[in-house]
Amino acid sequence: MSTAAASSPAPEDSRTLRCPATHIDTSGAWLFWSSAPTPALIRSLERHGQLVPVLVDASGPTPVLIAGAARVAALAAAGRDVLCLDLGSLDEMARGLAHMQSNIDRELNDAQVVAAMRYFRSIPSADMSPVLESLGLEPRSKRLRLIDAWLTLPKKWDLLLNNVPLACAELLAGFPREELPGLEPLFNSLSWSRGNAVNLLTWLRETSLRDGIGAGALLEDCGMREILESGLSPKDVMTRIAFEVRRRRFPRLSALERDFAEAARKTSAGTRWRMVQPDQFESGAVEMTVRVKSPAELRAAATELTLIAARKDLASLFPAEDS
Amino acid sequence: MTALPAHLHGISRVVVDEAVLDTPIACRVREKLPHLHPEILAEGQTLTPGLAREDILYLKKYRGRFLRHCPGTSHYRCCGYQIIHIGENCPLRCSYCILQAYFQDRVLKVWANQDDLWTELDQSFAAHPGRRYRVGTGEFTDSLVLEALTGFSRDLVGFLGRYPQVCLELKSKVVDLSWMDAVRDPSRVLPAWSMNAPFIVDQEEQGECASLEERLIAARTCAQAGFRVCLHFDPVIHFPGWQDGYARTVEMIFDHLRPSQIAYVSMGSFRHMPDLKRCISENFPQSAYIYGEFVTGVDGKQRLLRPLRVEQLRFLAGKLQNGGLDRQLYLCMESDEVWQAVLGRTPDELGGLYRHLMAQAFGD
Numbered sequence A: 001m002s003t004a005a006a007s008s009p010a011p012e013d014s015r016t017l018r019c020p021a022t023h024i025d026t027s028g029a030w031l032f033w034s035s036a037p038t039p040a041l042i043r044s045l046e047r048h049g050q051l052v053p054v055l056v057d058a059s060g061p062t063p064v065l066i067a068g069a070a071r072v073a074a075l076a077a078a079g080r081d082v083l084c085l086d087l088g089s090l091d092e093m094a095r096g097l098a099h100m101q102s103n104i105d106r107e108l109n110d111a112q113v114v115a116a117m118r119y120f121r122s123i124p125s126a127d128m129s130p131v132l133e134s135l136g137l138e139p140r141s142k143r144l145r146l147i148d149a150w151l152t153l154p155k156k157w158d159l160l161l162n163n164v165p166l167a168c169a170e171l172l173a174g175f176p177r178e179e180l181p182g183l184e185p186l187f188n189s190l191s192w193s194r195g196n197a198v199n200l201l202t203w204l205r206e207t208s209l210r211d212g213i214g215a216g217a218l219l220e221d222c223g224m225r226e227i228l229e230s231g232l233s234p235k236d237v238m239t240r241i242a243f244e245v246r247r248r249r250f251p252r253l254s255a256l257e258r259d260f261a262e263a264a265r266k267t268s269a270g271t272r273w274r275m276v277q278p279d280q281f282e283s284g285a286v287e288m289t290v291r292v293k294s295p296a297e298l299r300a301a302a303t304e305l306t307l308i309a310a311r312k313d314l315a316s317l318f319p320a321e322d323s
Numbered sequence B: 001m002t003a004l005p006a007h008l009h010g011i012s013r014v015v016v017d018e019a020v021l022d023t024p025i026a027c028r029v030r031e032k033l034p035h036l037h038p039e040i041l042a043e044g045q046t047l048t049p050g051l052a053r054e055d056i057l058y059l060k061k062y063r064g065r066f067l068r069h070c071p072g073t074s075h076y077r078c079c080g081y082q083i084i085h086i087g088e089n090c091p092l093r094c095s096y097c098i099l100q101a102y103f104q105d106r107v108l109k110v111w112a113n114q115d116d117l118w119t120e121l122d123q124s125f126a127a128h129p130g131r132r133y134r135v136g137t138g139e140f141t142d143s144l145v146l147e148a149l150t151g152f153s154r155d156l157v158g159f160l161g162r163y164p165q166v167c168l169e170l171k172s173k174v175v176d177l178s179w180m181d182a183v184r185d186p187s188r189v190l191p192a193w194s195m196n197a198p199f200i201v202d203q204e205e206q207g208e209c210a211s212l213e214e215r216l217i218a219a220r221t222c223a224q225a226g227f228r229v230c231l232h233f234d235p236v237i238h239f240p241g242w243q244d245g246y247a248r249t250v251e252m253i254f255d256h257l258r259p260s261q262i263a264y265v266s267m268g269s270f271r272h273m274p275d276l277k278r279c280i281s282e283n284f285p286q287s288a289y290i291y292g293e294f295v296t297g298v299d300g301k302q303r304l305l306r307p308l309r310v311e312q313l314r315f316l317a318g319k320l321q322n323g324g325l326d327r328q329l330y331l332c333m334e335s336d337e338v339w340q341a342v343l344g345r346t347p348d349e350l351g352g353l354y355r356h357l358m359a360q361a362f363g364d
């Protein structure tokens, strides 16, 4: 049967059959979106029986499952036969497309799109246009570029896709393959926001290239293991790791920031003034702000400012002046 | 056919706009590259370079303005010189070159309609007879890199000989002195070479650039012929061992030139837009200097963290000052604060950078 025929809803020569669940081959790589049966599905099958047949290719000695893995698993557990709709003989492409079409009404997450793309991209000279269309991917889109970059990573990374944003795909693909295992601990149990993950990986990659040190070794140097085992909350762990990696990427800037924060804290202690360095020491300026809600507070802030201005240690607020 | 310099050996096609087919430049190119049959583009046709990885020389009828202001920025002190636009792109391959962010192809464009250029320059200079101009051609290309084929700079110095109020800077990384004998007054032409640490010249100035030694020997030849030369440390790059590298280059400068033979020396720390960083990382993956401590400057460009940059520029300026240079030194695109920290004065104390460099150029 041709690929085109498989993409139509019900081929003319399809027929239904019943067979024991254990007789159905459920090992096909095209079952890329299959999942375990939910309690709701199990309950429904118990109460109402199987209302919708699973899809199979019954052209060989054993029916091969195309879609409906959860139902087959639930019925197998219950020891019941499975109602199947035979789609006829399908090639690999058609099996994948039929699996996709039968599940297409779902809200697809990145992991599912990647799983589907990994399957179809592995088929030599596959016509990708129906696949891209079904997955809502524009041929020259950034999203497709990211997915293709992701596909260059080892398949086991697909399991981390909930913790690593797809936006990191090109960055991850830029690391030498042997360095990827060193990065896995970052994502095994920590779910990073897009911005934080992109920053972290960029700093790691750039430091690695600049200092000629592998990313895994770099993370070790930054104390990743200790931080991961510190018992801090996941949010604090991520903040701490990002801080350490950034400090390694920008050592001088980090030192200036640290010294400035300390100087600003000392200088403004006990006042309502806030001091920030607005432009990463480029202008050498310090921005001072105060929030007042009454003339009395304004007068108090002015007095505090006079006291600040009289301090002897103000030079520490202007490090770039004396670089 | 005289032997062409190595940096021109990569030219595999010559394309000529029909309108400039009989111009002096087109005739010279035909003579110098007789083995390349020029492809002629009729009016309205455009060149499609395709994915060629070899250089294409395109002699074009240019329709824009030839004389332009240098694209400085309002936040940093700009040197205020004007560009005579003679063409675009360069066959050399410096990793830090901004042109790779501007031009994705390898088409070396030369504006061959020189008559239009002469007309525009005549009008501009005649409109302000008392005004002095400091002009250069090395903004969108290297001033001399195609000279052996086009003779453009030779024509230009010949033309500008009529305008003593114009001082022309020819900025290059190759050695081509074929234009020298067309100069009427050597005080109105400033041959200029890029300087860098030897490691940067070796690693980051790929393609057939002249060595530092060759550039300095050429500079000395010019100085001996009565020209004052300019040297440009731009970009100054932060890399491990930069102190030794820049110190060595300064030593080499004073081995070849006396301070009085140098009109000015610029120093500009490597700065870039994000696009250029991407180009460098893709085209020159070994170039690790782009992963230095860059922060976003007030003009939106990435610049080396100010204390690092001041430290580097101060070191370089110190070495140059020890060799006897002083008022010749200036900084490219830096704030007054950085000027003060590096050179101990601001452009205002020199009467403004524009006026100061004009005076330096004209040898006042």
Ligand code: SF4
Pocket (backbone or CB within 6 Å): B089, B090, B091, B092, B093, B094, B096, B097, B098, B099, B140, B141, B142, B172, B173
């Ligand atoms: S010589 Fe100048 S124009 Fe040519 S590649 Fe190098 S930096 Fe760019």
